[in-house]
Amino acid sequence: MSSLAHSSSSSSVSSEPLPDAPQPAPAAVVQQVNIRSHVPVLLDFPSANYGQWRVLFESVLGKFGLDDFVRSAPPIAQRTAEWRxxxxxxxNWIYTTINKTVFxxxxRPRVSAFTLWGDVEGLFLxxxxxxxxxxxxxLRSIVQDDATIDEYCSTLKRLADKLRDIGQPVSEPSQVLNLLRGLNPKYRHIKPVITSKRSPHTFLSARSFLALEELQMQHDDKMETGKELLASHDRQTPTAPLSTSMSHK
Structure with missing residues (x-):
């Protein structure tokens, strides 16, 4: 396996040095962090929320320069009091953001962050x-039925994210086609518009297009309902009879 660090004789692609890894924040700063305010998701099995939990947790690690604590374990001789x-x-952050079943x-007693992180990862993957x-x-069986576009798309996105998290990502075109497959039949006129676009729609752009169409259809339905109510009111309102009485001298 070739090394990531290249000598000057072999570095023909770029001579710019790689940026230094961020230095870990001091322990005095890190211990003041309320992890639940940064990771509001509680990792558990029923919610299948490992992907969300990991993204949020890694964001906190990156913010404080602590990525290496879950990526590798330094030799014991290099583990300073600050590092420990x-x-x-x-x-403690990991234990605090998982539910009792996962905990x-x-x-494990006296476990390192690196080992515990690997155990959690292995458990869910x-x-x-x-x-x-x-x-x-x-994913392939989901249909919209009476759900809104946002509800329908959120369900599809959540399943696609789960597949991505376990190393089986769904391609963008496949997500778009699957989205169209399960649409309520009232959107059948939209499918050719989306599929014929010269620059293919992404899942998010297709969702936005359908959401706008949903709003337009809701507006049209309200206008039609208003016309029907007005017409019904006109039919039910009696016409005042013309007065035929004449005054006689």
């Missing part, structure tokens, strides 16, 4: 192919 304190804090499975089969089948 921060490592304990990250371990009971991954708990085991049997990836088996899970992918069921998630893929569920």
């Amino acid at each position: 304190q921060i490592d304990h804090i990250v371990v 009971d499975i991954v708990y 085991n049997n990836e192919l088996h899970r992918a089969i069921y998630l893929e089948a569920e």
Whole structure:
């Protein structure tokens, strides 16, 4: 395996030095962090929210320069008192943002952040192919029915994210085609418009296009309902009879 660091004789692609990794924030700063304010998601099995939890947690690690604490474990001789304190804090962060069921499975006494992070990752990514089969089948069976465009698209996106998290990403064109497949029949006139676009729609742009169409259809329905009510009112309002009485002298 070739090294990521190249010598001057072999560095023909770029001579610019790689940016230095951010330095970890001091332990005095890190220990003041309220992790639940940064990671409001509580990791559990029923919610299948590992992807969301990981994105939020990694964002906090990056913000404070602590990525290396879950990526590798330095030799024992290099573990300073400051390093050990921060490592304990990250371990506490992980335990604080998982539910009791997950905690009971991954708990170990005196575990490092690196080891605990790997245990959590392995717990949720085991049997990836088996899970992918069921998630893929569920994704392809979703139909809109009476859901709004936002509700329908959110369900599809959530399943696609789960597949991505276990190493089985759904391509952008496949997401768009699957979105169109399950649409309510009232949107059948929109499908050719989306598929014939010279620059292919992304999932998000197709969702936005459909959301605008949904708003237009809702507006048209209200206008039509208003006309029907007005017409019904006109039919039910009696016409005042013309007076035929004449005054006689």
